Amino acid sequence: MNKPLFATLLGGFLGIFDGLTALFTPEVRSQIVGIVIGSTIKGLLAGVIIGLFATRVHSLVAGTLVGLLVGGFFAYLILLMNPGHALNIMLPGCLVGLIVGYASQTFETTREKLEVRSQK
Amino acid sequence: MISETALDRLTGMLRAPDLSGTRYEILGELGRGGMGIVYLARDTALDREVALKIVDRGAAGTRSDSPDALAHEARILARLEHPGIVPVHDFGELPDGRVYYAMKRVRGDRLDRWLAAAQDLAERLAVFLRICDAVAFAHAHAVVHRDLKPENVMIGEFGEVLVLDWGIARTQNREPKNQNPEPENENPEPENENPEPENENPERRTPNAEPVAGTPEYMPPEQRAGAPVDHRADIYALGVMLQALGGPASVAAIAAKARDDDPIRRYQSVQELAADVQRFLSGRAVGAHREPLVDRLQRLYRRHRVPILLVLTYLAVRVLLLWLGGI
Numbered sequence: 001m002n003k004p005l006f007a008t009l010l011g012g013f014l015g016i017f018d019g020l021t022a023l024f025t026p027e028v029r030s031q032i033v034g035i036v037i038g039s040t041i042k043g044l045l046a047g048v049i050i051g052l053f054a055t056r057v058h059s060l061v062a063g064t065l066v067g068l069l070v071g072g073f074f075a076y077l078i079l080l081m082n083p084g085h086a087l088n089i090m091l092p093g094c095l096v097g098l099i100v101g102y103a104s105q106t107f108e109t110t111r112e113k114l115e116v117r118s119q120k
Numbered sequence: 121m122i123s124e125t126a127l128d129r130l131t132g133m134l135r136a137p138d139l140s141g142t143r144y145e146i147l148g149e150l151g152r153g154g155m156g157i158v159y160l161a162r163d164t165a166l167d168r169e170v171a172l173k174i175v176d177r178g179a180a181g182t183r184s185d186s187p188d189a190l191a192h193e194a195r196i197l198a199r200l201e202h203p204g205i206v207p208v209h210d211f212g213e214l215p216d217g218r219v220y221y222a223m224k225r226v227r228g229d230r231l232d233r234w235l236a237a238a239q240d241l242a243e244r245l246a247v248f249l250r251i252c253d254a255v256a257f258a259h260a261h262a263v264v265h266r267d268l269k270p271e272n273v274m275i276g277e278f279g280e281v282l283v284l285d286w287g288i289a290r291t292q293n294r295e296p297k298n299q300n301p302e303p304e305n306e307n308p309e310p311e312n313e314n315p316e317p318e319n320e321n322p323e324r325r326t327p328n329a330e331p332v333a334g335t336p337e338y339m340p341p342e343q344r345a346g347a348p349v350d351h352r353a354d355i356y357a358l359g360v361m362l363q364a365l366g367g368p369a370s371v372a373a374i375a376a377k378a379r380d381d382d383p384i385r386r387y388q389s390v391q392e393l394a395a396d397v398q399r400f401l402s403g404r405a406v407g408a409h410r411e412p413l414v415d416r417l418q419r420l421y422r423r424h425r426v427p428i429l430l431v432l433t434y435l436a437v438r439v440l441l442l443w444l445g446g447i
Contacts, residue, residue, distance in 0.1 A: 024442050088441050095434045102430060 007051030007104040008044055014096045015043020021092070042074040046097055047104075054104035063105035064098055071097015137174050138215050144172055144222065152176065155189055155287050160225065163209070170209060174220040193287050194221035196263055204254025206274075206282050226284070227277050232270035235365070244365045245401055249394050250281035252358065256390035258289070259351040265289050266349065268357035269338045270364070288333045292350050341381050352383040355393055359386070362397070370400050373409035 019039030022028050028035060050067045057063065075093020079086055137159070139146060144161040150171055151158045161172040175190050197208040210222040228234075231251075235244065251273055258265060265272075265286060272285040334343055340356035343349045359378025362371065374396045380386045387393040396406045403423035405411065411419070421428060 021438050021442075025445060088445070091437055091441065092434065095430070095437055099427070099430045099434065103427060106427075 002051075003054045003104050003107055004048060004051030006107050007054060007100050008047035010103055011043035011045075011047025011050070011096070011100045012040055013043070014099060015040040015046075018043070018092050018096055025088070038078060042078060042093070043096060043100075046070045046074050047100055050097065050100050051104050054101075054107075058105070060102070060105045064101040067097040067099070067101015067104070068094055069097070071095070071100070137218065137220070141215055142212060142220075143210075144170070146172070150225075155193075161222070163222065169225045170222045171206075171225045172220055172222050174214065175218045189287065190219050190221065193289065194219075196286050196289050196291070197221075197223065199261055200258055200263060200286075202254055202257040204250055204281055204283055205258065205286075206284055226274045226282050228275050228280075230271055231273035231275060231361075234275045235270065241365070241367050241371075242401060245367070245371070245397055247275065247281055248358075248362060248365060249397055249401075251283060251361070252390050252394040252397070254281070254283045255354050255358065256394065258283075259354070259390060262292050263289050264292055264349065264351050265354050265357075266343065267334045267338070268354055268361065269335050270361060271335075290349075340379070340383065342383060350383075351390070352386050352388070355386050355390060356380075356383075358390065358393060367400075369415075370406045370409045370411065371397075374400065374406055377408040 016036060016039065019032075019036035022032055022035045046067075049070050050063070053066050054063050057066075072090065072094040074097075075090045078093065079089045082089065136146065139161075143163055143165040145164060147160045147162055147169070149157060150160050155175065156173050157176045159172045159174065161170050162168070163170050173190065173193075191211070194208055194211045197205065198211075201207065206223050206226060208221055208223050211219070212221075213219050231247070234247075239247075251268075255265060255268065263286075265283065266288050267285060268283070272283065274282045274284055276282060336344065338357040338360050340349070340353050343353050343356075356379045359375045359380075362378060363375035365371070374393065377385070377396075378387055378393050387396070396408055400406050403419060405416065405419070
């Protein structure tokens, strides 16, 4: 598995999970399908960008920061569409980006694993 | 009256090998073994220092067949071209009929002394894995060392790890022994393809069995009993060495499995042993140790601390937001 694919899948998964947490907020429960779809797309897009960055730049700090920024940016776009829930949208969105950024930098592709093994 | 010191000096001169007709000059003595003396010598042709191992004709208890044994050792070393095994440069006979071989002069420290300095466990295990590499290579070439111990491993100045003293090494049949469920001592066939005799002191021979040679603390029961041994004898010795390195329960369990009295219950190859040590080093579960759930969780946490903390932070934030939203 390569890094963009890994980051996209992880972003999508976390997006679904992040969207589902809206079930705990009664006033938005009726819009759960739209929230989950939006959150999943946000996660997938963020994952693609973060994964592509991870293939070019091998730096844990840079990768995690980019994840944070990308996650924050997409969360901000969602916030523009749903004003009034800044903390609920921005904070988890940034954290999801951070997690995907960190994971995509530490993820070892099959080729990297083979290279490490051959060096041993 | 001749003083003791003068007598020692005279004996030393008498024992000093005559290297005329060879390309070597003796510079000093590096050490002595049951079979021969290792001298520091200069190779005049290539202008480099080498270690020269020569049969010690004067040593008490040296067997008359030592020249053959030394030749056997040289041939085994010549066969084993590996970065972890000291290379042989030359082999020959002195004017007095004694045989010698020249090998790389290794500068550094013996493993037992190196371990005495405070090295961390990961560093010690990394060296152990390098020893395993060399021994596995020898086994792949059907050679069993039979005298593995920290004193026979050198750590070079640049961190190179070299397994020395293959004096009692034996060649074994290439038949994979680990597929044979029969206990070692029930095998009536001698494993040694090479009829050359043993060469290390002390040595004793049990009736209808192999001569016993090696270092008792590192010998498996079958070797102590004089039964035929295979590569699992080296795995036992590696287990004893691993145990001496210390470490947590997982490492102790790996060592215990490697030095099981029953060869069938040991690791069946050095690669298997090394793989378990490698698993420990990379924070994974080792095959030899069934760890309690708490230990397993702690190990998983240590291995994936950052992602676990990130996910926990995310969940904590989510819970906090829900709590704030409920106020």
